[in-house]
Amino acid sequence: MLSQHLENRRQSQSADQPDGTPAQQSHGVLFSSGVSAFTPRDLLILAFYHKRIILVVALLAIIAGLTAATYARTRYAAESLVMMMIDRAHAGISDVAGTLPSILSIDGLKSVDSEIRILESRRVIEDTLSALGPVTLFPEIARPRLFGLLPADSPQDQLEKAIDKFKRRLQVEQQSSSNIVRLSFSHEDPDLAADTVNALADAYLKRRRAIFDVPRSPFLASELARHSDQLKSIEGQIQALKSEYDIVDLGQESLLAANQVDSIVQRRRQTQERQAALQAEVTAAKKRLAALPERVFDFREQSNQTQNDDDRNVLLRLELERDRMASQFLPDYPPLQELERKIRTVRQSMKGGDKPVYNTTREVRNPSIPFLNNHLLTLEIEQDAVARQLDELNRQHTVAVEKVGRLRKAESELRDLERTRSVMEDIYRDYAQRTEAARAEEEAAKVRFSNVRVVQPAVAPATGTSMAPSFIIAGLVGGILLGGAAGVLATWLRQVYILPHEIERDLGVPAIASFSDTDGELVSPGAQQELIHLAAQLRDHGLDDQPMALIQFVTANDGDGDAIVARGLALEFAKGRGLRTLVIDLCGDGTGQLAAINAGADGEAAGEADSGAGERVTDHRAAKRRRPRSAALRRAVALGVAAGDGIGAGQPAHPHRPVAPDAGAAESTL
Incomplete structure (x- = not known):
């Protein structure tokens, strides 16, 4: 070419x-x-060159799809709605007494998922098949195998096959953002599909009741009584221990004893310091007293003034009189002039130097000797009192230390007993709450089955779904794809x-x-x-x-x-x-x-x-x-x-x- x-x-x-x-x-x-370049015309050439292979493969796929559509059977899906009440206010939840807060949303979703797992369990499906019969739902499991060459399966194998088929046809879905669960089962018979869904719901409720219907109150009550006796015994031991050590409040007693010891120690130190100071004062006072003289100088006086010398006083009186008269009369007033002459005469008399000088010296008994004697006597008396006080403080310190030791021992024993009592109280409180909750649950279970409600029971569906259109479309699409793949493979293998x-x-x-x-x-x-x-x-x-x-x-x-x-x-x-x-x-x-x-x-x-x-x-x-x-x-x-x-x-x-x-x-x- x-x-x-x-x-x-x-x-x-x-x-x-x-x-x-x-x-x-x-x-x-x-x-x-x-x-x-590779053009669409080349594709057409290749397609026409391998048209037989492409057509054969495409026709085989289309024939397979048409055959499957011919044998496809219409299935009817029966549905039922089940509501899971996840709030603790409903019966069936462990906190029916209402002492705990409501369940969070994530816990609710987990609870719904757990219920779905129970609903899809093998035991529930077996109970449903036992109620309806495996052969009734799936007649083909009782037919001979391999076109009649082999006998039918055993009852156990039939049950296993029925369970597998049941699981494939069963759909359990949780509605979005809701606690509603949708049950759906598809079958060729609409009435049988509805009966199957209702039987499944009944089997689920029975199975759930068997799981959660466990009488716990007798066991909890016995445990509560046993822990109550243990708690009373521990209370008696604590009271006996407090009476033995004369304790009202261990914390306060320990604090007071420690403060008492500390106070005694401080007072003893102060007393010891005072005793040492008194000893030093007594020694110093005795030394000073021995060194003091019997008589001491009082004063010495030297003066030229006689005892009847009144010049100064006379001068003062004359000057006062003159000042009074000067304020009332003229200076040439004769009495005023007379006063002036008297004043000059007194002053002249005071200026005279013919007066004798007198010296006077005085000695008295030493006043420190009686003071020191009194002070020494006071110090010796106080020294004896301080010695007695120190002995008493030593005795009190010994008693306080012994009391602290006894309280420490009592505290160790009492702490063990109180720890045991605290644990026993928690256990007792928990058992008391659980016992009351179990009793309430059992009482509520007598009225209501559980916290699961069948909102919508299944009814026979009027319309069904068939896979025939899907098989036809799949055959057409598969024929096109397989034909194209066959053409590509033939082109690749062409020589x-x-x-x-x-x-x-x-x-x-x-x-x-x-x-x-x-x-x-x-x-x-x-x-x-x-x-x-x-x-x-x-x-x-x-x-x-x-x-x-x-x-x-x-x-x-x-x-x-x-x-x-x-x-x-x-x-x-x-x-x-x-x-x-x-x-x-x-x-x-x-x-x-x-x-x-x-x-x-x-x-x-x-x-x-x-x-x-x-x-x-x-x-x-x-x-x-x-x-x-x-x-x-x-x-x-x-x-x-x-x-x-x-x-x-x-x-x-x-x-x-x-x-x-x-x-x-x-x-x-x-």
């Missing part, structure tokens, strides 16, 4: 030209590089070339022409354009600037269309380009080539005659040129027949050697 860049290049170069006119445009380079670009990709050489109607005589417009293009490529490119003179067509298999292409190319060289052309058939006697050329020449002549009758201008010279060339082709073929033994048999090892071409002629060897 030879092509010039496939159909896209061929369509771009095939302009509307008159019949018989050779192509005048450039057809590109003979040995062009590159591989053409022949059907597209030019496959040859270019695998062999690495360009294709310059492609013919799709090699069974005919290449009379289609596309084939004619390819012949014109191929002839132009072969004539325009040669060796050493010389056009090709010898062309040999070699194919892998006989009947690949090589003879038709060679004959069409020879006709194009002879008629279209006016070249003398020799066709040599190396694979036969040339009879077939001659007959085909004669038939083609006669047909063309008839066509030219028909078309010439309607033409106003006829080129007789062109017709004359065509007839000799056609005749020459017929003679060349006949010559090939006559010389077939010499040329075809004598030179098989040199197929490319030219056979004496004329100037301007191209030889084609087939």
Whole structure:
């Protein structure tokens, strides 16, 4: 197969030209590089090439889908709604007494999920099947196996198969953001589907009641009584211990004892300090008392004033009188002048230096001696009192330390007893709450079954669902997909070339022409354009600037269309380009080539005659040129027949050697 860049290049170069006119445009380079793109036309070519495989696989898938749709049975899904009350205010929850806060949402979701697990449990399904009968729900499990060759399954195997089928048909879903659970079961019989859902709900309620209906109050009451006795015994031990150690409040007693010891220690230290100070004071007082004299100097006085000397007083009185009279009379008042003379006389008398001087010295008994004697006596008395006080403080300290030791021992024993009492009180309180809650739950269980309510019982559904449309659609889609996959697989496993670009990709050489109607005589417009293009490529490119003179067509298999292409190319060289052309058939006697050329020449002549009758201008010279060339082709073929033994048999090892071409002629060897 030879092509010039496939159909896209061929369509771009095939302009509307008159019949018989050779192509005048450039057809590109003979040995062009590159591989053409993969087009939708190539997909169609591959699909038509493998159409049998694709159709067979697609039909098998479609038939399988139709068969499954034929045997598909309509199933009716019965539904029931069950509400899970997860608040602790409802019965069945462990805090029916209401002493604990409400359950959080996440705990509620967990509770609902736990209920769903119980509902889907094997025991509940077995109880449901036991109530309805496994064979009633699934009659096929009781039939003989392997088309009647093997007996039916045992009852246990039938039950196991029924459980598996039941689980596949059962759907338990929790509604979004709700505590409602939807039960759904599909079956071919709508009434049986509804009965199954109701039986499942009843079996679930019975199973749940059996799980949660556990009488716990007697056991809790006995445990409560036992812990109460233990608590009373511990209380008695604590009271006996407090009475033994004379304790009212251990904490206060310990604090007071510690404070008492600390106070006694501080007072003893202060007393010891005072005792040492008194000892030092007594010693110092005795030393001072021994060193004191009996009599001591009192005072010494020296004066020249007699005892009856009253000058100063007289002077003072006179001056006062003068001042009084001066304020009332004039200075020349005689009494006032008299007072002035008296004052001068007294002053003159006081200035006299004839008075004697007297000296007086006095000694008294030492006053420190009685004070020191009294103080020493006081210190000695206080020293005796401090000694007695220190002895008493030592005794009190000993008693306080002993009391602290006793309290410490009592505290250790009392702490153990109180710890045991605290634990026993917690246990007793917990058992008391649980006992009351269990009693309340048991009382509530007598009124209500549980915290699960069937909101909507199942009823027989009026409409069902069938898988037939789904099987049909699946068959169609599967047929398309499997057909495409089969085509891809066949293309991948194909060992022949059907597209030019496959040859270019695998062999690495360009294709310059492609013919799709090699069974005919290449009379289609596309084939004619390819012949014109191929002839132009072969004539325009040669060796050493010389056009090709010898062309040999070699194919892998006989009947690949090589003879038709060679004959069409020879006709194009002879008629279209006016070249003398020799066709040599190396694979036969040339009879077939001659007959085909004669038939083609006669047909063309008839066509030219028909078309010439309607033409106003006829080129007789062109017709004359065509007839000799056609005749020459017929003679060349006949010559090939006559010389077939010499040329075809004598030179098989040199197929490319030219056979004496004329100037301007191209030889084609087939």
